[in-house]
Amino acid sequence: MKRRTVLGGMAAAAAGTLATPLRAAGDPLKVGFVYVGPIGDLGWTHEHDQGRLAVEAHYGDKVETFYQENVPEGADAERVLTQMCLSGAGLIFTTSFGYMDATLNVARKFPNVKFEHATGYKTAPNVATYSARFYEGRAVIGTIAGRMTKTNKVGYIASYPIPEVIRGINSAYIHARKVNPDVEFVVVWVYTWFDPAKEGDAAQALIDQGCDVVMQHTDSTAPQAVAKEAGNVMTFGQASDMSAYAPWPRVTSIIDNWAPYYIRRVGEVMDGTWQPAQTWEGIAEGMVKIGPMSERLPAEVRAEAEALIEAMRKKEYHPFTGPLNKQDGSPWLAEGEVADDGTLLGMNFYVEGLKGSIPS
Structure with missing residues:
Protein backbone atom coordinates (compact mmCIF):
# COMPACT_ATOMS: atom_id res chain seq x y z
CA MET A 1 0.00 0.00 0.00
CA ARG A 133 -29.44 12.06 3.53
CA PHE A 134 -28.20 13.91 6.58
CA TYR A 135 -31.72 15.18 7.18
CA GLU A 136 -32.65 11.70 8.41
CA GLY A 137 -30.13 12.06 11.21
CA ARG A 138 -31.45 15.55 11.93
CA ALA A 139 -34.90 14.05 12.42
CA VAL A 140 -33.50 11.81 15.15
CA ILE A 141 -31.60 14.51 17.01
CA GLY A 142 -34.52 16.91 16.60
CA THR A 143 -36.75 14.41 18.36
CA ILE A 144 -34.26 14.09 21.20
CA ALA A 145 -33.83 17.86 21.44
CA GLY A 146 -37.57 18.44 21.62
CA ARG A 147 -37.91 15.93 24.44
CA MET A 148 -34.89 17.12 26.42
CA THR A 149 -34.97 20.92 26.30
CA LYS A 150 -36.13 22.56 29.51
CA THR A 151 -36.04 26.12 28.21
CA ASN A 152 -37.81 25.20 24.94
CA LYS A 153 -35.03 26.99 23.07
CA VAL A 154 -32.79 24.98 20.76
CA GLY A 155 -29.77 26.64 19.15
CA TYR A 156 -28.59 25.76 15.66
CA ILE A 157 -25.16 26.73 14.28
CA ALA A 158 -25.58 26.85 10.50
CA SER A 159 -22.72 27.08 8.02
CA TYR A 160 -23.92 28.37 4.64
CA PRO A 161 -27.51 28.97 3.39
CA ILE A 162 -27.47 26.12 0.87
CA PRO A 163 -30.21 23.47 0.46
CA GLU A 164 -28.29 20.83 2.43
CA VAL A 165 -28.14 23.04 5.51
CA ILE A 166 -31.70 24.37 5.15
CA ARG A 167 -33.01 20.78 4.86
CA GLY A 168 -31.26 19.92 8.09
CA ILE A 169 -32.71 22.85 9.99
CA ASN A 170 -36.22 22.07 8.73
CA SER A 171 -35.97 18.36 9.53
CA ALA A 172 -34.66 18.95 13.04
CA TYR A 173 -37.34 21.55 13.74
CA ILE A 174 -40.22 19.47 12.35
CA HIS A 175 -39.34 16.57 14.62
CA ALA A 176 -38.60 18.67 17.70
CA ARG A 177 -42.00 20.36 17.25
CA LYS A 178 -43.76 17.00 16.85
CA VAL A 179 -42.81 16.01 20.38
CA ASN A 180 -42.78 19.52 21.86
CA PRO A 181 -45.13 22.09 20.27
CA ASP A 182 -43.57 24.85 22.39
CA VAL A 183 -40.05 24.43 21.06
CA GLU A 184 -38.30 27.39 19.42
CA PHE A 185 -35.20 27.27 17.20
CA VAL A 186 -32.58 30.01 17.22
CA VAL A 187 -30.39 29.83 14.10
CA VAL A 188 -26.99 31.49 13.85
CA TRP A 189 -25.24 31.61 10.46
CA VAL A 190 -21.43 31.54 10.67
CA TYR A 191 -20.52 31.33 6.95
CA THR A 192 -17.82 28.73 7.45
CA TRP A 193 -17.53 24.97 7.52
CA PHE A 194 -14.60 24.93 9.92
CA ASP A 195 -13.57 27.79 12.17
CA PRO A 196 -13.34 26.80 15.84
CA ALA A 197 -13.30 30.42 17.03
CA LYS A 198 -16.47 31.37 15.14
CA GLU A 199 -18.20 28.13 16.05
CA GLY A 200 -17.34 28.55 19.72
CA ASP A 201 -18.56 32.15 19.71
CA ALA A 202 -21.81 31.08 18.04
CA ALA A 203 -22.37 28.37 20.64
CA GLN A 204 -21.79 30.85 23.46
CA ALA A 205 -24.18 33.36 21.88
CA LEU A 206 -26.89 30.71 21.68
CA ILE A 207 -26.33 29.65 25.27
CA ASP A 208 -26.48 33.31 26.37
CA GLN A 209 -29.91 33.51 24.68
CA GLY A 210 -31.20 30.66 26.82
CA CYS A 211 -30.66 27.69 24.50
CA ASP A 212 -30.01 24.53 26.51
CA VAL A 213 -29.58 22.35 23.40
CA VAL A 214 -27.10 23.26 20.66
CA MET A 215 -26.96 21.63 17.23
CA GLN A 216 -24.34 22.34 14.58
CA HIS A 217 -23.81 22.01 10.85
CA THR A 218 -20.14 22.90 11.18
CA ASP A 219 -17.14 20.67 11.55
CA SER A 220 -15.14 21.46 14.68
CA THR A 221 -15.66 20.33 18.27
CA ALA A 222 -15.58 23.93 19.55
CA PRO A 223 -19.36 23.99 20.25
CA GLN A 224 -18.93 20.80 22.27
CA ALA A 225 -16.19 22.40 24.35
CA VAL A 226 -18.25 25.54 25.01
CA ALA A 227 -21.28 23.47 25.99
CA LYS A 228 -19.19 21.31 28.30
CA GLU A 229 -17.93 24.42 30.04
CA ALA A 230 -21.51 25.67 30.44
CA GLY A 231 -22.39 22.40 32.13
CA ASN A 232 -26.14 22.26 31.49
CA VAL A 233 -26.19 22.38 27.68
CA MET A 234 -26.69 19.32 25.49
CA THR A 235 -25.03 18.80 22.09
CA PHE A 236 -24.80 16.26 19.27
CA GLY A 237 -21.76 15.04 17.37
CA GLN A 238 -21.65 16.31 13.78
CA ALA A 239 -20.36 14.20 10.86
CA SER A 240 -18.37 11.94 13.20
CA ASP A 241 -19.02 10.60 16.66
CA MET A 242 -17.15 13.29 18.68
CA SER A 243 -17.19 10.73 21.48
CA ALA A 244 -14.47 12.60 23.36
CA TYR A 245 -17.36 14.73 24.65
CA ALA A 246 -19.59 11.81 25.64
CA PRO A 247 -21.58 11.06 27.72
CA TRP A 248 -22.14 14.81 28.17
CA PRO A 249 -22.67 17.26 26.53
CA ARG A 250 -22.69 15.04 23.41
CA VAL A 251 -25.58 12.60 23.85
CA THR A 252 -25.47 11.03 20.38
CA SER A 253 -24.21 11.94 16.93
CA ILE A 254 -24.85 11.91 13.21
CA ILE A 255 -22.04 9.91 11.60
CA ASP A 256 -21.25 10.16 7.89
CA ASN A 257 -20.12 6.69 6.85
CA TRP A 258 -18.26 7.20 3.55
CA ALA A 259 -16.06 4.10 3.58
CA PRO A 260 -18.39 1.63 1.77
CA TYR A 261 -19.09 4.16 -0.97
CA TYR A 262 -15.42 4.99 -1.50
CA ILE A 263 -14.47 1.32 -1.64
CA ARG A 264 -17.25 0.60 -4.13
CA ARG A 265 -16.43 3.48 -6.47
CA VAL A 266 -12.69 2.82 -6.46
CA GLY A 267 -13.47 -0.78 -7.39
CA GLU A 268 -15.66 0.37 -10.28
CA VAL A 269 -12.85 2.51 -11.69
CA MET A 270 -10.53 -0.48 -11.44
CA ASP A 271 -12.88 -2.88 -13.22
CA GLY A 272 -14.09 -0.36 -15.81
CA THR A 273 -17.73 -0.18 -14.68
CA TRP A 274 -17.66 3.36 -13.20
CA GLN A 275 -20.48 5.62 -14.36
CA PRO A 276 -21.22 9.31 -13.55
CA ALA A 277 -24.05 8.46 -11.17
CA GLN A 278 -25.83 10.73 -8.69
CA THR A 279 -25.91 8.90 -5.36
CA TRP A 280 -27.97 9.98 -2.36
CA GLU A 281 -28.09 7.42 0.43
CA GLY A 282 -29.21 7.47 4.04
CA ILE A 283 -29.83 5.37 7.10
CA ALA A 284 -31.26 2.44 5.13
CA GLU A 285 -28.09 2.12 3.05
CA GLY A 286 -25.74 2.78 5.97
CA MET A 287 -24.30 6.07 4.70
CA VAL A 288 -25.89 7.85 7.67
CA LYS A 289 -25.44 6.35 11.12
CA ILE A 290 -26.52 7.44 14.56
CA GLY A 291 -23.85 7.16 17.24
CA PRO A 292 -24.24 5.47 20.61
CA MET A 293 -26.79 7.20 22.81
CA SER A 294 -25.81 8.46 26.23
CA GLU A 295 -27.21 6.79 29.33
CA ARG A 296 -28.01 10.33 30.45
CA LEU A 297 -30.93 10.26 28.04
CA PRO A 298 -34.05 8.78 29.65
CA ALA A 299 -34.85 5.26 28.49
CA GLU A 300 -38.12 6.38 26.89
CA VAL A 301 -36.32 9.07 24.84
CA ARG A 302 -33.73 6.57 23.62
CA ALA A 303 -36.50 4.14 22.71
CA GLU A 304 -38.40 6.81 20.77
CA ALA A 305 -35.26 7.74 18.84
CA GLU A 306 -34.44 4.11 18.11
CA ALA A 307 -37.97 3.51 16.81
CA LEU A 308 -37.60 6.46 14.43
CA ILE A 309 -34.23 5.16 13.22
CA GLU A 310 -35.73 1.73 12.60
CA ALA A 311 -38.67 3.19 10.66
CA MET A 312 -36.28 5.04 8.36
CA ARG A 313 -34.03 1.99 8.05
CA LYS A 314 -37.04 0.02 6.81
CA LYS A 315 -38.08 2.99 4.63
CA GLU A 316 -41.43 3.05 6.37
CA TYR A 317 -41.09 6.72 7.30
CA HIS A 318 -39.84 9.83 5.52
CA PRO A 319 -38.89 12.90 7.61
CA PHE A 320 -40.66 15.23 5.18
CA THR A 321 -44.18 13.81 5.29
CA GLY A 322 -47.23 16.06 5.31
CA PRO A 323 -49.17 17.86 6.44
CA LEU A 324 -46.51 20.57 6.26
CA ASN A 325 -46.71 24.25 5.38
CA LYS A 326 -44.04 26.70 4.35
CA GLN A 327 -42.96 29.44 6.74
CA ASP A 328 -45.47 31.90 5.31
CA GLY A 329 -48.32 29.48 6.00
CA SER A 330 -48.84 28.44 2.39
CA PRO A 331 -49.51 24.72 1.91
CA TRP A 332 -46.56 22.55 0.93
CA LEU A 333 -47.34 18.89 1.62
CA ALA A 334 -50.82 17.47 2.14
CA GLU A 335 -51.61 14.82 4.76
CA GLY A 336 -49.46 11.76 4.03
CA GLU A 337 -47.71 13.37 1.05
CA VAL A 338 -43.93 12.90 0.90
CA ALA A 339 -41.53 15.53 -0.44
CA ASP A 340 -39.89 14.61 -3.72
CA ASP A 341 -36.11 14.58 -4.03
CA GLY A 342 -36.09 17.44 -6.50
CA THR A 343 -37.72 19.79 -4.00
CA LEU A 344 -35.44 18.64 -1.20
CA LEU A 345 -32.31 19.05 -3.31
CA GLY A 346 -33.27 22.64 -4.09
CA MET A 347 -34.85 23.52 -0.75
CA ASN A 348 -34.67 27.28 -0.18
CA PHE A 349 -37.45 27.88 2.37
CA TYR A 350 -38.20 27.32 6.05
CA VAL A 351 -41.17 25.32 7.23
CA GLU A 352 -43.96 26.90 9.24
CA GLY A 353 -43.01 27.80 12.79
CA LEU A 354 -39.35 28.63 12.21
CA LYS A 355 -38.50 32.24 12.95
CA GLY A 356 -36.14 34.50 11.05
CA SER A 357 -35.19 34.53 7.40
CA ILE A 358 -32.73 32.60 5.29
CA PRO A 359 -29.84 34.84 4.21
CA SER A 360 -29.65 35.51 0.50
Whole structure:
Protein backbone atom coordinates (compact mmCIF):
# COMPACT_ATOMS: atom_id res chain seq x y z
CA MET A 1 0.00 0.00 0.00
CA LYS A 2 1.25 3.48 -0.87
CA ARG A 3 0.17 6.83 0.45
CA ARG A 4 1.36 10.40 -0.10
CA THR A 5 0.14 13.46 1.73
CA VAL A 6 2.07 16.11 -0.16
CA LEU A 7 1.45 16.68 -3.87
CA GLY A 8 4.34 16.59 -6.29
CA GLY A 9 5.28 19.22 -8.85
CA MET A 10 3.12 19.99 -11.87
CA ALA A 11 4.00 18.56 -15.26
CA ALA A 12 3.95 20.47 -18.53
CA ALA A 13 0.49 20.95 -20.05
CA ALA A 14 -0.52 20.47 -23.64
CA ALA A 15 -2.90 22.88 -25.37
CA GLY A 16 -6.65 22.19 -25.00
CA THR A 17 -7.15 19.21 -22.72
CA LEU A 18 -4.18 18.47 -20.50
CA ALA A 19 -2.05 15.35 -20.61
CA THR A 20 -2.35 12.88 -17.75
CA PRO A 21 0.22 10.14 -17.09
CA LEU A 22 -1.20 6.80 -18.16
CA ARG A 23 -1.39 4.00 -15.62
CA ALA A 24 0.57 0.96 -16.77
CA ALA A 25 -0.82 -2.51 -16.22
CA GLY A 26 -0.11 -3.55 -12.66
CA ASP A 27 0.48 0.00 -11.41
CA PRO A 28 -1.66 1.11 -8.47
CA LEU A 29 -4.66 3.36 -9.12
CA LYS A 30 -3.84 6.80 -7.77
CA VAL A 31 -6.80 8.21 -5.84
CA GLY A 32 -6.81 11.82 -4.66
CA PHE A 33 -8.92 13.43 -1.93
CA VAL A 34 -9.45 17.19 -1.54
CA TYR A 35 -10.49 18.33 1.93
CA VAL A 36 -11.95 21.66 3.02
CA GLY A 37 -10.67 21.28 6.58
CA PRO A 38 -7.93 19.45 8.49
CA ILE A 39 -8.08 15.68 8.86
CA GLY A 40 -7.86 16.22 12.61
CA ASP A 41 -11.11 18.21 12.83
CA LEU A 42 -12.88 15.19 14.37
CA GLY A 43 -15.84 16.06 12.15
CA TRP A 44 -16.53 16.20 8.40
CA THR A 45 -13.01 15.95 7.03
CA HIS A 46 -11.97 13.38 9.63
CA GLU A 47 -14.76 11.08 8.51
CA HIS A 48 -13.88 11.45 4.82
CA ASP A 49 -10.28 10.59 5.66
CA GLN A 50 -11.46 7.51 7.52
CA GLY A 51 -13.05 6.50 4.22
CA ARG A 52 -9.73 7.05 2.43
CA LEU A 53 -7.95 4.85 4.96
CA ALA A 54 -10.61 2.18 4.46
CA VAL A 55 -9.85 2.22 0.72
CA GLU A 56 -6.17 1.61 1.50
CA ALA A 57 -6.98 -1.21 3.91
CA HIS A 58 -9.35 -2.86 1.41
CA TYR A 59 -7.22 -2.67 -1.74
CA GLY A 60 -3.68 -2.67 -0.36
CA ASP A 61 -1.01 -2.20 -3.03
CA LYS A 62 -3.62 -1.91 -5.79
CA VAL A 63 -4.16 1.72 -4.80
CA GLU A 64 -2.11 4.74 -3.86
CA THR A 65 -4.07 7.44 -2.07
CA PHE A 66 -3.04 11.02 -1.48
CA TYR A 67 -4.80 14.07 -0.11
CA GLN A 68 -4.67 17.81 0.34
CA GLU A 69 -6.30 19.29 3.42
CA ASN A 70 -7.42 22.85 4.20
CA VAL A 71 -8.14 23.66 0.55
CA PRO A 72 -10.30 26.81 0.21
CA GLU A 73 -13.32 26.64 -2.04
CA GLY A 74 -12.62 28.52 -5.28
CA ALA A 75 -9.51 29.11 -7.36
CA ASP A 76 -7.24 27.31 -4.90
CA ALA A 77 -9.28 24.14 -5.35
CA GLU A 78 -8.88 24.32 -9.12
CA ARG A 79 -5.10 24.57 -8.78
CA VAL A 80 -4.97 21.63 -6.39
CA LEU A 81 -7.15 19.49 -8.65
CA THR A 82 -5.04 20.29 -11.69
CA GLN A 83 -1.90 19.33 -9.81
CA MET A 84 -3.46 16.06 -8.70
CA CYS A 85 -4.37 15.20 -12.29
CA LEU A 86 -0.89 16.00 -13.54
CA SER A 87 0.51 13.85 -10.74
CA GLY A 88 -1.27 10.84 -12.21
CA ALA A 89 -4.54 10.59 -10.31
CA GLY A 90 -7.09 8.37 -11.99
CA LEU A 91 -9.88 9.19 -9.54
CA ILE A 92 -10.38 12.27 -7.35
CA PHE A 93 -12.93 12.86 -4.58
CA THR A 94 -13.73 16.53 -3.92
CA THR A 95 -15.39 16.61 -0.55
CA SER A 96 -17.13 19.97 -0.16
CA PHE A 97 -20.08 21.67 -1.86
CA GLY A 98 -18.02 24.73 -2.82
CA TYR A 99 -15.69 22.63 -4.98
CA MET A 100 -18.45 22.05 -7.52
CA ASP A 101 -17.45 24.49 -10.26
CA ALA A 102 -13.73 23.84 -9.77
CA THR A 103 -14.39 20.12 -10.19
CA LEU A 104 -16.33 20.66 -13.41
CA ASN A 105 -13.71 23.04 -14.81
CA VAL A 106 -10.80 20.67 -14.20
CA ALA A 107 -12.78 17.64 -15.34
CA ARG A 108 -13.24 19.22 -18.77
CA LYS A 109 -9.47 19.52 -19.10
CA PHE A 110 -8.81 15.94 -17.96
CA PRO A 111 -11.47 13.73 -19.57
CA ASN A 112 -9.59 10.53 -18.66
CA VAL A 113 -9.71 11.26 -14.93
CA LYS A 114 -12.82 10.31 -12.93
CA PHE A 115 -14.14 12.85 -10.41
CA GLU A 116 -16.56 12.40 -7.50
CA HIS A 117 -18.03 15.55 -5.96
CA ALA A 118 -19.61 15.38 -2.50
CA THR A 119 -22.97 17.13 -1.94
CA GLY A 120 -23.07 18.72 -5.39
CA TYR A 121 -25.63 18.44 -8.17
CA LYS A 122 -23.71 19.01 -11.42
CA THR A 123 -22.42 16.03 -13.39
CA ALA A 124 -20.40 15.45 -16.56
CA PRO A 125 -19.25 12.36 -18.46
CA ASN A 126 -16.39 12.01 -15.96
CA VAL A 127 -18.02 13.66 -12.91
CA ALA A 128 -20.31 11.90 -10.44
CA THR A 129 -21.98 13.29 -7.32
CA TYR A 130 -22.62 11.70 -3.97
CA SER A 131 -24.23 12.80 -0.74
CA ALA A 132 -25.89 11.44 2.36
CA ARG A 133 -29.44 12.06 3.53
CA PHE A 134 -28.20 13.91 6.58
CA TYR A 135 -31.72 15.18 7.18
CA GLU A 136 -32.65 11.70 8.41
CA GLY A 137 -30.13 12.06 11.21
CA ARG A 138 -31.45 15.55 11.93
CA ALA A 139 -34.90 14.05 12.42
CA VAL A 140 -33.50 11.81 15.15
CA ILE A 141 -31.60 14.51 17.01
CA GLY A 142 -34.52 16.91 16.60
CA THR A 143 -36.75 14.41 18.36
CA ILE A 144 -34.26 14.09 21.20
CA ALA A 145 -33.83 17.86 21.44
CA GLY A 146 -37.57 18.44 21.62
CA ARG A 147 -37.91 15.93 24.44
CA MET A 148 -34.89 17.12 26.42
CA THR A 149 -34.97 20.92 26.30
CA LYS A 150 -36.13 22.56 29.51
CA THR A 151 -36.04 26.12 28.21
CA ASN A 152 -37.81 25.20 24.94
CA LYS A 153 -35.03 26.99 23.07
CA VAL A 154 -32.79 24.98 20.76
CA GLY A 155 -29.77 26.64 19.15
CA TYR A 156 -28.59 25.76 15.66
CA ILE A 157 -25.16 26.73 14.28
CA ALA A 158 -25.58 26.85 10.50
CA SER A 159 -22.72 27.08 8.02
CA TYR A 160 -23.92 28.37 4.64
CA PRO A 161 -27.51 28.97 3.39
CA ILE A 162 -27.47 26.12 0.87
CA PRO A 163 -30.21 23.47 0.46
CA GLU A 164 -28.29 20.83 2.43
CA VAL A 165 -28.14 23.04 5.51
CA ILE A 166 -31.70 24.37 5.15
CA ARG A 167 -33.01 20.78 4.86
CA GLY A 168 -31.26 19.92 8.09
CA ILE A 169 -32.71 22.85 9.99
CA ASN A 170 -36.22 22.07 8.73
CA SER A 171 -35.97 18.36 9.53
CA ALA A 172 -34.66 18.95 13.04
CA TYR A 173 -37.34 21.55 13.74
CA ILE A 174 -40.22 19.47 12.35
CA HIS A 175 -39.34 16.57 14.62
CA ALA A 176 -38.60 18.67 17.70
CA ARG A 177 -42.00 20.36 17.25
CA LYS A 178 -43.76 17.00 16.85
CA VAL A 179 -42.81 16.01 20.38
CA ASN A 180 -42.78 19.52 21.86
CA PRO A 181 -45.13 22.09 20.27
CA ASP A 182 -43.57 24.85 22.39
CA VAL A 183 -40.05 24.43 21.06
CA GLU A 184 -38.30 27.39 19.42
CA PHE A 185 -35.20 27.27 17.20
CA VAL A 186 -32.58 30.01 17.22
CA VAL A 187 -30.39 29.83 14.10
CA VAL A 188 -26.99 31.49 13.85
CA TRP A 189 -25.24 31.61 10.46
CA VAL A 190 -21.43 31.54 10.67
CA TYR A 191 -20.52 31.33 6.95
CA THR A 192 -17.82 28.73 7.45
CA TRP A 193 -17.53 24.97 7.52
CA PHE A 194 -14.60 24.93 9.92
CA ASP A 195 -13.57 27.79 12.17
CA PRO A 196 -13.34 26.80 15.84
CA ALA A 197 -13.30 30.42 17.03
CA LYS A 198 -16.47 31.37 15.14
CA GLU A 199 -18.20 28.13 16.05
CA GLY A 200 -17.34 28.55 19.72
CA ASP A 201 -18.56 32.15 19.71
CA ALA A 202 -21.81 31.08 18.04
CA ALA A 203 -22.37 28.37 20.64
CA GLN A 204 -21.79 30.85 23.46
CA ALA A 205 -24.18 33.36 21.88
CA LEU A 206 -26.89 30.71 21.68
CA ILE A 207 -26.33 29.65 25.27
CA ASP A 208 -26.48 33.31 26.37
CA GLN A 209 -29.91 33.51 24.68
CA GLY A 210 -31.20 30.66 26.82
CA CYS A 211 -30.66 27.69 24.50
CA ASP A 212 -30.01 24.53 26.51
CA VAL A 213 -29.58 22.35 23.40
CA VAL A 214 -27.10 23.26 20.66
CA MET A 215 -26.96 21.63 17.23
CA GLN A 216 -24.34 22.34 14.58
CA HIS A 217 -23.81 22.01 10.85
CA THR A 218 -20.14 22.90 11.18
CA ASP A 219 -17.14 20.67 11.55
CA SER A 220 -15.14 21.46 14.68
CA THR A 221 -15.66 20.33 18.27
CA ALA A 222 -15.58 23.93 19.55
CA PRO A 223 -19.36 23.99 20.25
CA GLN A 224 -18.93 20.80 22.27
CA ALA A 225 -16.19 22.40 24.35
CA VAL A 226 -18.25 25.54 25.01
CA ALA A 227 -21.28 23.47 25.99
CA LYS A 228 -19.19 21.31 28.30
CA GLU A 229 -17.93 24.42 30.04
CA ALA A 230 -21.51 25.67 30.44
CA GLY A 231 -22.39 22.40 32.13
CA ASN A 232 -26.14 22.26 31.49
CA VAL A 233 -26.19 22.38 27.68
CA MET A 234 -26.69 19.32 25.49
CA THR A 235 -25.03 18.80 22.09
CA PHE A 236 -24.80 16.26 19.27
CA GLY A 237 -21.76 15.04 17.37
CA GLN A 238 -21.65 16.31 13.78
CA ALA A 239 -20.36 14.20 10.86
CA SER A 240 -18.37 11.94 13.20
CA ASP A 241 -19.02 10.60 16.66
CA MET A 242 -17.15 13.29 18.68
CA SER A 243 -17.19 10.73 21.48
CA ALA A 244 -14.47 12.60 23.36
CA TYR A 245 -17.36 14.73 24.65
CA ALA A 246 -19.59 11.81 25.64
CA PRO A 247 -21.58 11.06 27.72
CA TRP A 248 -22.14 14.81 28.17
CA PRO A 249 -22.67 17.26 26.53
CA ARG A 250 -22.69 15.04 23.41
CA VAL A 251 -25.58 12.60 23.85
CA THR A 252 -25.47 11.03 20.38
CA SER A 253 -24.21 11.94 16.93
CA ILE A 254 -24.85 11.91 13.21
CA ILE A 255 -22.04 9.91 11.60
CA ASP A 256 -21.25 10.16 7.89
CA ASN A 257 -20.12 6.69 6.85
CA TRP A 258 -18.26 7.20 3.55
CA ALA A 259 -16.06 4.10 3.58
CA PRO A 260 -18.39 1.63 1.77
CA TYR A 261 -19.09 4.16 -0.97
CA TYR A 262 -15.42 4.99 -1.50
CA ILE A 263 -14.47 1.32 -1.64
CA ARG A 264 -17.25 0.60 -4.13
CA ARG A 265 -16.43 3.48 -6.47
CA VAL A 266 -12.69 2.82 -6.46
CA GLY A 267 -13.47 -0.78 -7.39
CA GLU A 268 -15.66 0.37 -10.28
CA VAL A 269 -12.85 2.51 -11.69
CA MET A 270 -10.53 -0.48 -11.44
CA ASP A 271 -12.88 -2.88 -13.22
CA GLY A 272 -14.09 -0.36 -15.81
CA THR A 273 -17.73 -0.18 -14.68
CA TRP A 274 -17.66 3.36 -13.20
CA GLN A 275 -20.48 5.62 -14.36
CA PRO A 276 -21.22 9.31 -13.55
CA ALA A 277 -24.05 8.46 -11.17
CA GLN A 278 -25.83 10.73 -8.69
CA THR A 279 -25.91 8.90 -5.36
CA TRP A 280 -27.97 9.98 -2.36
CA GLU A 281 -28.09 7.42 0.43
CA GLY A 282 -29.21 7.47 4.04
CA ILE A 283 -29.83 5.37 7.10
CA ALA A 284 -31.26 2.44 5.13
CA GLU A 285 -28.09 2.12 3.05
CA GLY A 286 -25.74 2.78 5.97
CA MET A 287 -24.30 6.07 4.70
CA VAL A 288 -25.89 7.85 7.67
CA LYS A 289 -25.44 6.35 11.12
CA ILE A 290 -26.52 7.44 14.56
CA GLY A 291 -23.85 7.16 17.24
CA PRO A 292 -24.24 5.47 20.61
CA MET A 293 -26.79 7.20 22.81
CA SER A 294 -25.81 8.46 26.23
CA GLU A 295 -27.21 6.79 29.33
CA ARG A 296 -28.01 10.33 30.45
CA LEU A 297 -30.93 10.26 28.04
CA PRO A 298 -34.05 8.78 29.65
CA ALA A 299 -34.85 5.26 28.49
CA GLU A 300 -38.12 6.38 26.89
CA VAL A 301 -36.32 9.07 24.84
CA ARG A 302 -33.73 6.57 23.62
CA ALA A 303 -36.50 4.14 22.71
CA GLU A 304 -38.40 6.81 20.77
CA ALA A 305 -35.26 7.74 18.84
CA GLU A 306 -34.44 4.11 18.11
CA ALA A 307 -37.97 3.51 16.81
CA LEU A 308 -37.60 6.46 14.43
CA ILE A 309 -34.23 5.16 13.22
CA GLU A 310 -35.73 1.73 12.60
CA ALA A 311 -38.67 3.19 10.66
CA MET A 312 -36.28 5.04 8.36
CA ARG A 313 -34.03 1.99 8.05
CA LYS A 314 -37.04 0.02 6.81
CA LYS A 315 -38.08 2.99 4.63
CA GLU A 316 -41.43 3.05 6.37
CA TYR A 317 -41.09 6.72 7.30
CA HIS A 318 -39.84 9.83 5.52
CA PRO A 319 -38.89 12.90 7.61
CA PHE A 320 -40.66 15.23 5.18
CA THR A 321 -44.18 13.81 5.29
CA GLY A 322 -47.23 16.06 5.31
CA PRO A 323 -49.17 17.86 6.44
CA LEU A 324 -46.51 20.57 6.26
CA ASN A 325 -46.71 24.25 5.38
CA LYS A 326 -44.04 26.70 4.35
CA GLN A 327 -42.96 29.44 6.74
CA ASP A 328 -45.47 31.90 5.31
CA GLY A 329 -48.32 29.48 6.00
CA SER A 330 -48.84 28.44 2.39
CA PRO A 331 -49.51 24.72 1.91
CA TRP A 332 -46.56 22.55 0.93
CA LEU A 333 -47.34 18.89 1.62
CA ALA A 334 -50.82 17.47 2.14
CA GLU A 335 -51.61 14.82 4.76
CA GLY A 336 -49.46 11.76 4.03
CA GLU A 337 -47.71 13.37 1.05
CA VAL A 338 -43.93 12.90 0.90
CA ALA A 339 -41.53 15.53 -0.44
CA ASP A 340 -39.89 14.61 -3.72
CA ASP A 341 -36.11 14.58 -4.03
CA GLY A 342 -36.09 17.44 -6.50
CA THR A 343 -37.72 19.79 -4.00
CA LEU A 344 -35.44 18.64 -1.20
CA LEU A 345 -32.31 19.05 -3.31
CA GLY A 346 -33.27 22.64 -4.09
CA MET A 347 -34.85 23.52 -0.75
CA ASN A 348 -34.67 27.28 -0.18
CA PHE A 349 -37.45 27.88 2.37
CA TYR A 350 -38.20 27.32 6.05
CA VAL A 351 -41.17 25.32 7.23
CA GLU A 352 -43.96 26.90 9.24
CA GLY A 353 -43.01 27.80 12.79
CA LEU A 354 -39.35 28.63 12.21
CA LYS A 355 -38.50 32.24 12.95
CA GLY A 356 -36.14 34.50 11.05
CA SER A 357 -35.19 34.53 7.40
CA ILE A 358 -32.73 32.60 5.29
CA PRO A 359 -29.84 34.84 4.21
CA SER A 360 -29.65 35.51 0.50
